[in-house]
Amino acid sequence: xxxxxxxxxxxxxxxxxxxxxxxxxxxxxxxxxxxxxxxxxxxxxxxxxxxxxxxxxxxxxxxxxxxxxxxxxxxxxxxxxxxxxxxxxxxxxxxxxxxxxxxxxxxxxxxxxxxxxxxxxxxxxxxxxxxxxxxxxxxxxxxxxxxxxxxxxxxxxxxxxxxxxxxxxxxxxxxxxxxxxxxxxxxxxxxxxxxxxxxxxxxxxxxxxxxxxxxxxxxxxxxxxxxxxxxxxxxxxxxxxxxxxxxxxxxxxxxxxxxxxxxxxxxxxxxxxxxxxxxxxxxxxxxxxxxxxxxxxxxxxxxxxxxxxxxxxxxxxxxxxxxxxxxxxxxxxxx
Numbered sequence: 001x002x003x004x005x006x007x008x009x010x011x012x013x014x015x016x017x018x019x020x021x022x023x024x025x026x027x028x029x030x031x032x033x034x035x036x037x038x039x040x041x042x043x044x045x046x047x048x049x050x051x052x053x054x055x056x057x058x059x060x061x062x063x064x065x066x067x068x069x070x071x072x073x074x075x076x077x078x079x080x081x082x083x084x085x086x087x088x089x090x091x092x093x094x095x096x097x098x099x100x101x102x103x104x105x106x107x108x109x110x111x112x113x114x115x116x117x118x119x120x121x122x123x124x125x126x127x128x129x130x131x132x133x134x135x136x137x138x139x140x141x142x143x144x145x146x147x148x149x150x151x152x153x154x155x156x157x158x159x160x161x162x163x164x165x166x167x168x169x170x171x172x173x174x175x176x177x178x179x180x181x182x183x184x185x186x187x188x189x190x191x192x193x194x195x196x197x198x199x200x201x202x203x204x205x206x207x208x209x210x211x212x213x214x215x216x217x218x219x220x221x222x223x224x225x226x227x228x229x230x231x232x233x234x235x236x237x238x239x240x241x242x243x244x245x246x247x248x249x250x251x252x253x254x255x256x257x258x259x260x261x262x263x264x265x266x267x268x269x270x271x272x273x274x275x276x277x278x279x280x281x282x283x284x285x286x287x288x289x290x291x292x293x294x295x296x297x298x299x300x301x302x303x304x305x306x307x308x309x310x311x312x313x314x315x316x317x318x319x320x321x322x323x324x325x326x327x328x329x330x331x332x333x334x335x
Contacts (some may be wrong), residue, residue: 036060040083070215071248093147128155153214155232195237
């Protein structure tokens with residue numbers, strides 16, 4: 001396999017186009033940070049506002065930033081995105097919905113937003129489609145008055161193009177990978193693709209747009225006290241470009257929770273009661289639940305630098321940057 005072309009069939013040495021931003025657009029983007037988009041959950045909006053004291057406003061999803069919502073299947077990621085989109089459409093703004101896995105449930109939007117002419121739908125069935133769309137967008141994209149871009153989901157396309165850590169280790173053990181340069185390329189390429197996507201989403205957000213990226217999950221065991229839930233798309237550049245992160249999970253059969261784990265670029269202490277909102281999903285939107293949260297959810301953890309950890313079972317295999325450490329050791333053994 002040649003290393004001149006990546007797994008997606010794209011030339012890894014291509015110079016990517018730069019989305020230029022005028023001074024007026026930059027000014028508008030800064031001003032837009034004071035105009036958040038409601039999520040449909042009042043207490044979640046309030047928790048998303050990091051302004052001090054009397055400066056607090058009605059919060060929500062901020063324009064000019066990349067916001068990530070992650071969680072296990074069926075927990076309500078798409079429902080939350082639809083709720084945010086419905087507020088934009090009702091206010092006359094435009095929403096771009098990039099679908100990578102399943103069609104957008106427009107019937108659920110119509111129950112709250114009868115007029116959908118400002119909803120612009122794109123289908124990206126493969127990772128090359130998504131990369132081409134973000135790196136070399138159509139002319140006049142995004143259109144004027146675009147307030148929100150939703151990607152549902154940012155992670156669903158990766159498993160088809162990148163081997164998991166376990167699969168790579170098996171191939172190395174079986175002698176199917178013998179070239180040191182090929183192994184190094186395989187080690188780096190996934191994180192390079194994630195870096196490219198994260199950078200271009202941030203450039204789009206800088207055009208006075210809120211970017212909402214839905215992310216799937218995997219379970220992580222290594223170095224953890226128990227199996228924990230982590231975003232599937234991750235890495236240093238992704239962490240840098242995601243300014244706000246909301247994790248969704250279930251703690252009771254009919255109740256869901258939204259927890260803010262990153263706000264305004266700062267990682268928050270997990271399990272803080274003021275950052276957790278309980279809600280249910282109805283046929284016409286989201287509903288907050290005032291019932292007491294379970295003690296497990298409310299119990300705070302000691303403050304320390306760590307990613308959000310929510311003890312929720314997940315069906316996907318463990319796979320993270322740390323799981324590739326053995327590959328680095330294999331490369332050293334060959335030198």
